[in-house]
Amino acid sequence: MQLRITGLTASAIGAGLFAPGLAHAQTLDISVTIPRLTVAEYHRPYVAIWLEQEGAAPKTLAVWYDDDMKANEGTKWLRDVRQWWRASGRAMKFPAAGVSGATKAPGTHKLSLKPQLGPGNYTLVVEAAREVGGRELVRLPFSLPKGGTTRAAGSSELGAVALTVKR
């Protein structure tokens, strides 16, 4: 994608950009709420957060799973985050540096990321799958270079999810 940018377009938008061209370092402030559930057996959900862009390979931003089990056993249930597994997870190895982290308790969790992204239409996807529980996925479409805030909410395994794009 970025490699296809010609010298002409690069100069047209100004020569001051760093290689390879149109990518900007914008900040994605992501907020994910894991609901508190009244169930007999509760386990913190596995959560995957990734970016989709038409024509490009999806990019995993964060995966929260049981990353501290002996012999990496917590990876066994990554497949249950099934849309993410198919989109991106199955091509990855775990633990994945800068991406994997421990499961999170109920509450609102914030992360701030600075991925290099060119202009275009994107979707931030957040998917949660809970052991002996359900699965839910929330999609937040956004465009670059436009900034702004997008909000969505799950109804079972995810609470409010918000994305703010800052340039």
Added chain:
Amino acid sequence: MKLRNTLIAAAAIAIAIPATVQAHRQWMLPSMTVVSGEGEDVWVTVDAAVSNDLFYFEHQPLRADVSVLLPDGSPGEVKNKAQGRYRTTFDVQISQRGTYKICYATDGVIGSYKLNGEEKRLPRGTTTANLAQAIPAGATDVRTSESSNRNEIFVTAGEPSNTVFKPTGKGIELVPVTHPNDLVMGEDATLQFLLDGKPAAGLPVTVIPGGIRYRDQLRQQDLKTGADGKVTIKWSDPGMTWINVTTPRPAGETEGPPAPGTRRASYVTTVEVMAP
């Protein structure tokens, strides 16, 4: 003694006859087909049986020599194999990333001859190698047909790979257009079938979702491969799904010895259609 022989013959029939000919369906059912896990203790377990309903154990265990092909193309191992009254079970350890094939294939010759005016069937277990010995001197009206039967399932750890789909050139084989471990409700899947290594046109393809016992309609799809051996399947249900491909019988032929030179082959697989 006679009863015993009948039982043995019945067991042999269970794996030796194309699936559409027999009243029952043969199947292997993996505990899962999409596997994550980088530990050293990741396994898939498989149930294998011959039954009417999919996928319930109610008739015979599958009696077959099952083999495993690892993602890198080398042979793997079947472990903890046990045969119960209604099903066979075994485990396969997942130690590599990519697609595994769990398979059994049988080749045989079926047919008949006449000896002293009496028609005789070729015995079970006849192959091209021992065909000459199976036909006694003085036999006339020899009619034989080669029969190849294959039952295989696929399991993928990490990303799907294609090494295990390298055709052997014998019987009916599956070539993925859509990978059989990358199936999702709402997305049509295209599979290609080869017969003896060549695209098999006009083969009937039967697709039946599991869970038959708890519904009134079978929801069977009767499809046919195109000129290129390809068939496109629109899934009716998520879950484990049985697919059977069999060479068609000539019109009017019901049972009995096949026409001379007829090629018979059948193929069975179980695929998992994921929920979206």
